[in-house]
Amino acid sequence: MMSEPKNNKKILIVEVIDDERSLCDVLHDKLTREGFSVLEAKNGEEGLKIALSMRPDLILLDILMPKMDGVTMMRKLRQENEWGKKVPVIILTNLNPSDEKINKAIEECEPAFYIIKSNQTINELIDKIRERLSR
Amino acid sequence: MNPKVSKDFYTTFFNETLDGLAYCQILFDEQGNPIDFIYIKVNKKFEELTGLKKVEGKKATELVFITNTINSELIEIYSQVSLTGKSRRFEMNIGIYSKCFLISVYSSQKNFFVSIFQDITDQKNIEKNLEDAKKAAANVLEDLQTEKEMLAHAKAKDEALLESIGEGMIAVDIDKKVLLINKVAEKMIGWSGKELISKELTNLPLEDEAGNLIPSNKRPTTLALETGKTVKVDYFFVRKDKSKFLMAITVTPIKLNRKIIGLIEIIRDVTHEKEIDKAKSEFVSLASHQLRTPLTTVSWYTEMILKGDVGKVLPRQKKYLKEIYQGNKRMIDLVNTLLDVSRIELGTFRAEPIETNIITLAKSILDEQKLEIKKKGLIIVENFSKDIPTFSIDPKLLRMVFQNLLTNAVGYTPPKGKIEFSISLENKNICIKVSDTGYGIPKNQQNQIFTKLFRADNVRDKDTDGTGLGLYIVKSIVENSGGKIWFESEENKGTIFYITFPLKKVKGEEDKK
16 A cells, blocks of 8 residues: 655654644655655754754744744754755744744745645645755 | 163073073962962063963962972972072973973072073983983893803803713814813823813824824824814824823814814723734634644545545545535635734734736636636626736735635625626726626615624525625725725625725835724
8 A cells, every 4th residue: 555656855844743743643644655754853943953964855844833933943944054054944834924023034044835734735735845846 | 780781681681591580479378388379570481491471470370381289399399498598409390391390499588489490301311311221231231141141051061061971072173272171081191171272282192003203294183174074093192191092083073164163082092992802813813823723634634535545435435525625624714714804903914015917816816716607607707907007015915805805796696697807997096896796785784794794684594604704804905905995785686896996105004003
């Protein structure tokens, strides 16, 4: 049943796993099915550490998280090194980008997409990930 | 003076003087009581004044000149004068002649006297007229006083009424000078009436949210005077002690014979109301974000099952799963709408105006509705002018406006109906018109149609899905973008919505509050 080909792309999911276990699971499952290898981090601090050591091909990043929020993590990542400056980030959240701080971060850190989870099908999300990775 | 001259002089004097002169003798009865007098000598003037002829040698009682009463009065006075030698002067009305005389009597010899008659009728009349005039004037004054008291009473009543109003009220004249301020207003703004009366109201500071002072020409007082219309606005008022509060101001011009003679300003402290409103919106916002997560879970899992990611799905199962997916989708839409509303109300809906091609936008939204339009067999008439320039507006917000209006038109028009979507340019305004041949809005509910959560009775029966938020959002967006919206509707005939946006200067949301 699980016979999808591996595509050698690593995706890091940074999301509050405790609260959104089921959402994280389904995403993990779907990405694996589509041939990606999946890494997980449960907050911004851990996300930054894993990102810098494992160097994933793309990061799916939530905003509201304990310890370090997604916006801060994205800023640190961009400032860290050349790789961190360029790695594609997709913000995947249920928070509207209505906050001044979020807007400024989007402008400066240039994430590939800002996606509201509930407004996107999981297949559309996969399409967007593929589209960004193919650039 | 020799005796000859003297005699002539007296004779002339006697005859020519303007007063009537009579030389008389008192007559007594046997007991020595005076009962009559006899005219010994009278001059011409006396006869003229009294109308008596040839009286010399006649007794007073023989003459019809005067009545008996007067006669006896005269006899009384005359006899006293002639007996005592004390002169008298008195006035006497002699009715039958309608004349009034000033009579002077003196006596140089006992039992004899001289009586001098002066006609003072005219003088008396003048005096009487004067007296009458005085009385009339006094009456008028009295009336005036009564009137004045009534006015004062009415004024006191008005003032008491104004004082009793629960809201702050300030009246100003056309020079914006304070005429009147009630207690509630005094307390609210921290200035006393004494300090404000006759001062310009616009000297008191009003600020916007960011703490910028509102310039005189943008103050509601000025705007109401200039436009002659009621102006409603919320600003921060800075009290005398520098504390601030959010004030809801309604300024209404007072018109007399169509001319503005002043303004009435009603003011309210809405700090508390706004706080509650904000707390409510924040709650909705927070709750909505929380709601999105489980909805996403349902959505993504269902989607994966439907796509066969976790094994083959039987057709019947697929049908059920689709229902779950659709129901969940509706819930997501509702949450999104609630979030839009709370963002509008919190003022966090940041309009980001960019040069937008409105026709392209309109077409893409029509495209989205294609499926539903086809299903109902609706006729769509696109009426887009070619000369529409791009203009500065937030395309995300404009998209919401179009989406809502078109979804309504499509949803509330029975099959085979017609929907017309027009965009044109008129007088430097972008004019948008969306008309349908649908159910319409009942007349008695038309004034509520833009109210949050309101749904008209006729569509509530036909479609249970609506939220009553669409037109509220549309109106908020249009007005915050500097546009205007209105409609015409007749039940079971259809509805036309009109929107205009000025080409120049489209305001962003931030400018509003």
